[in-house]
Amino acid sequence: MSDEINMTISIPTDDDGYVLLQCEHCGTYFKATPSDLEDDRVLHIFCPSCGLISENYVTEDVFELAMKTVTNAVNDMIYNEFKKMERHSKKGIITFKVEKRPKHENEDPIRSGIEAMEICNFSCCERTTKIKPLLKMTGAYCPFCGVKNYEIE
Structure with a gap:
């Protein structure tokens, strides 16, 4: 029997190509594109709400599916x-x-x-993310550099 088992879980994107993420510190949901998340120039992902860096941004749904898949295997x-x-x-x-x-x-x-999110342009990194409208109005941290931005386009 092999010591290593590889399993893949497909995480879908929305109609605009964004994937759902959740901060493990404050629980805020936000969305980013897979290409931005996998970019080597992005060292950390910051939560747009609390500005903290999490170890992972896996949602409960993804975690539950992973646990069921592993249990079945x-x-x-x-x-x-x-x-x-x-x-x-x-x-x-x-x-x-x-x-x-x-x-x-x-x-x-x-x-x-979670479709009640709006696309926000962060001029500091020239990237976009989807956040809740209230967070957009009050100001959000850029998920890619951590700068607090009060004038989100």
Whole structure:
């Protein structure tokens, strides 16, 4: 059996190409484009609301789907190993019987969600993000450089 298992979870973008993120400090949702998030010139992502850097911006939906996917895969691996043990124990003194495969948890697809956001242009980095309208009016931190911007276009 291999020591490494790779799994992929697809996170959808909205109609404008933005992916939903959530700050682990204040819980604020915002959106950014995958190309901006993967750009090597962007060292950290700042929360537009609190201005702090989080370890990750994974939403609860993505985390829950990841946990269900891993649980299903682990249950399948355990079941397959027990089946192998069952085949090898048929001729011995002690037999081993595996009844049925464990039930899989539903892996519901992720939806982009939270559509009440507006595109904001941050002139400091010449990038855009989607934030809530109230945050746009009161001023937001640039997710790419952390500068507080009160005049968001």
